[in-house]
Each structure stands twice: as C-alpha cells, then as structure tokens.
Amino acid sequence: MSDLREIAEKLIVEHTLSREEWQRLLEHRDREITERIRSAARRETDRIFGRQVFVRGLIEFTNICKKDCYYCGIRKSNSCVERYRLTEEEILSCCKDGYEAGLRTFVLQGGEDGYFTEERICSLVSEIHTKYQDCAITLSVGEWKRESYERFFSAGAERFLLRQETANAEHYGKLHPANQPYETRMECLRNLKDIGYQTGCGFLVGSPYQTTDCIIEDLLFLERFRPQMVGIGPFLPAKNTPFEAKKAGSSELTLFLLSAIRLSLPEVLLPATTALGTARSDGRLQGLLHGANVIMPNLSPTRVRDKYALYDNKVHSGNEAAEHLEALRKELEKEEFTVAISRGDSPGFAK
Numbered sequence: 001m002s003d004l005r006e007i008a009e010k011l012i013v014e015h016t017l018s019r020e021e022w023q024r025l026l027e028h029r030d031r032e033i034t035e036r037i038r039s040a041a042r043r044e045t046d047r048i049f050g051r052q053v054f055v056r057g058l059i060e061f062t063n064i065c066k067k068d069c070y071y072c073g074i075r076k077s078n079s080c081v082e083r084y085r086l087t088e089e090e091i092l093s094c095c096k097d098g099y100e101a102g103l104r105t106f107v108l109q110g111g112e113d114g115y116f117t118e119e120r121i122c123s124l125v126s127e128i129h130t131k132y133q134d135c136a137i138t139l140s141v142g143e144w145k146r147e148s149y150e151r152f153f154s155a156g157a158e159r160f161l162l163r164q165e166t167a168n169a170e171h172y173g174k175l176h177p178a179n180q181p182y183e184t185r186m187e188c189l190r191n192l193k194d195i196g197y198q199t200g201c202g203f204l205v206g207s208p209y210q211t212t213d214c215i216i217e218d219l220l221f222l223e224r225f226r227p228q229m230v231g232i233g234p235f236l237p238a239k240n241t242p243f244e245a246k247k248a249g250s251s252e253l254t255l256f257l258l259s260a261i262r263l264s265l266p267e268v269l270l271p272a273t274t275a276l277g278t279a280r281s282d283g284r285l286q287g288l289l290h291g292a293n294v295i296m297p298n299l300s301p302t303r304v305r306d307k308y309a310l311y312d313n314k315v316h317s318g319n320e321a322a323e324h325l326e327a328l329r330k331e332l333e334k335e336e337f338t339v340a341i342s343r344g345d346s347p348g349f350a351k
C-alpha cells in the first residue's frame with residue numbers, strides 16, 4: 001500500500017482512488033494532508049468556475065410528507081410538526097422576489113405531499129417556466145415513477161435533486177422503514193439521469209450507523225454514477241424522531257469530503273449546504289473554501305421557514321436568507337468570491 005502522501009497526489013492528479021486508498025486516506029489523514037487536499041480542491045474549483053459562486057433560490061413549498069425517514073424532522077410520524085403547504089400564488093411570489101434579487105435558478109423542495117399530484121407539479125413548473133424563461137427549475141420532490149419524472153421534465157424542470165442518503169443498502173435499511181427500499185431510490189436516480197435531468201445526489205455525513213466503509217461506498221457510487229450535482233451535509237438530530245438522541249455528524253469531516261468530492265468529480269456542482277451552515281456559523285464560507293461552488297439562499301416566506309425543520313436549530317434569518325443576498329455578496333467579496341447572476345448550469349449542460 002502506497003504512502004498517504006502518494007494517495008493524496010493520486011486523488012489530485014488522477015481524480016480517482018481505489019477502495020483501499022480511500023480507506024487509508026479517510027482513516028489516517030493528518031492536518032497536512034487534509035490541507036493539501038483542501039487547497040487542491042479549491043484550486044480545481046477556481047480552474048473550472050473561477051471565483052464565481054452560483055446561487056439557487058430554495059423554495060420549501062410543503063412540509064407535509066408521506067415518507068417516514070428516521071432522521072428527518074418532517075417525517076410522517078412526527079406529530080409535533082406544524083404542517084403547511086404554500087399556495088401556487090405564494091410559490092410564484094417567492095420566484096418573483098428571487099428573480100428581482102438576481103436569482104436565476106429556483107429549487108422547489110418539499111415533502112412527498114399527496115396534494116401535490118403529478119398534474120399540480122406539472123402546472124406549477126410550466127407556469128414558472130413560462131414566466132421566467134431565463135431561469136432553471138430544479139425539483140426536489142422525492143420518489144416518483146419514471147413517467148412522472150418524464151412529465152415534470154417536459155413541463156420545464158431540467159434539474160432534479162434526490163440524495164441517495166447512503167449508497168450502502170444495509171445502512172439505507174437502518175435509516176428508512178422497510179417500505180422505503182434502497183432499490184427504489186437507486187432506480188429513481190437512474191431514471192432521472194436517463195431522462196436527461198442534471199441530476200443531484202448526495203449523502204448524510206455522520207448519520208447513525210455510518211461507518212468509514214459506508215462513506216467509501218458513497219464516494220465510489222458518486223464516481224460511477226457521475227451526477228451533475230452533489231449535496232452533502234452533516235446529519236443533525238431532529239426532535240421527535242427516532243434519531244433525536246443520536247450524535248451530530250462532524251462538520252470537519254463534511255468539509256474534508258467536499259474537497260474529496262471536488263477532486264473526484266472536478267466539474268460537479270457542489271453546494272455549501274444549510275446543514276453545514278447550521279453545524280457551524282462559518283460553515284457555508286468554509287464550504288466554499290473547501291471546494292463548494294453553490295449556495296442556496298432560502299426564498300420561502302419567513303413564516304414557514306422554521307416549520308421546514310429537517311433538523312433542529314436550522315439557520316433562517318441571516319445571510320442564508322434570500323432577502324439578504326446583498327449581505328451575502330459583501331461577505332463573499334471579502335474572500336474574493338463573486339455571486340453569479342446566471343442559471344449556473346453544469347459545464348456539460350451549458351446553454
């Protein structure tokens with residue numbers, strides 16, 4: 001087995017590692033290697049995207065969900081959640097605010113809410129698509145049959161986010177009830193990519209029962225699947241869920257994995273997520289400094305932001321809020337980043 005430093009150089013130059021090499025790197029990395037990988041990841045990001053940060057307006061349009069993921073604060077069985085759903089007018093008004101603030105991507109994210117049928121989602125997407133022709137629409141609405149994904153795509157949704165959460169089937173089974181099989185998630189991901197969506201997947205860092213092997217499987221899965229986007233964030237416990245007393249995932253490991261993913265898939269769109277920004281106050285900036293290139297300011301009406309609580313203590317009134325985009329811009333300028341007013345497509349999908 002080669003020396004740790006050689007493994008790091010291989011990742012930086014060849015963008016790929018074997019299972020054994022990932023294991024060595026994850027288990028034995030020291031500060032020097034970690035910093036070497038961080039700076040290489042940032043350099044790679046600069047090479048591909050420059051200092052431009054892409055922004056996406058996140059609209060959390062419903063917190064009603066028929067799924068029962070053990071980690072998630074808005075799971076069906078959590079009876080302590082005050083449920084809401086935005087009206088079509090409210091959603092369109094979020095888009096209007098976002099457009100005026102300079103956002104050119106809208107991410108419609110919600111629980112799997114039966115009210116939002118295929119027809120309703122299609123009509124919402126096509127309305128936004130018609131009104132904002134220079135914008136990209138991203139859906140993050142969970143698991144559907146292939147035909148539904150096809151109809152959303154025809155209606156104008158070009159991107160879809162669906163994290164695999166964990167690429168290890170056995171681990172997946174410990175995070176989800178038996179009626180939410182791993183195979184369904186994987187089939188959805190394959191369908192999305194096959195239809196032609198810019199597809200985003202990703203995983204929880206430090207979720208209960210996760211081992212180093214699970215993380216390695218996630219990294220190998222990403223390399224095989226080649227998504228256009230990858231969202232990762234630390235697991236954060238949520239009250240009134242089976243995992244409420246479990247310990248939070250490490251933000252340090254999340255940052256390291258952001259760098260590792262940037263090196264493994266150089267062109268991938270990589271957000272510095274809200275969960276990372278919740279785990280530590282400088283989380284999103286650190287994310288960018290570790291190779292992330294996307295930030296997703298919250299466009300949801302302020303009255304519902306607290307209710308879309310996937311985990312506890314979610315940040316919601318600072319620079320992650322879309323109404324403070326100007327403040328975010330100033331904060332990023334200090335680190336010589338600029339906020340792009342563009343759709344921010346994956347390089348392979350440039351319009």
Ligand code: 5AD
Pocket residue numbers: 071072073162163165203204233234235236237238275310311
């Ligand atoms: N901690 C961190 N992230 C979570 N998500 C859901 N629940 C939690 C939690 N407790 C993430 C999942 C999901 C995304 C929308 O939010 O990875 O895919």
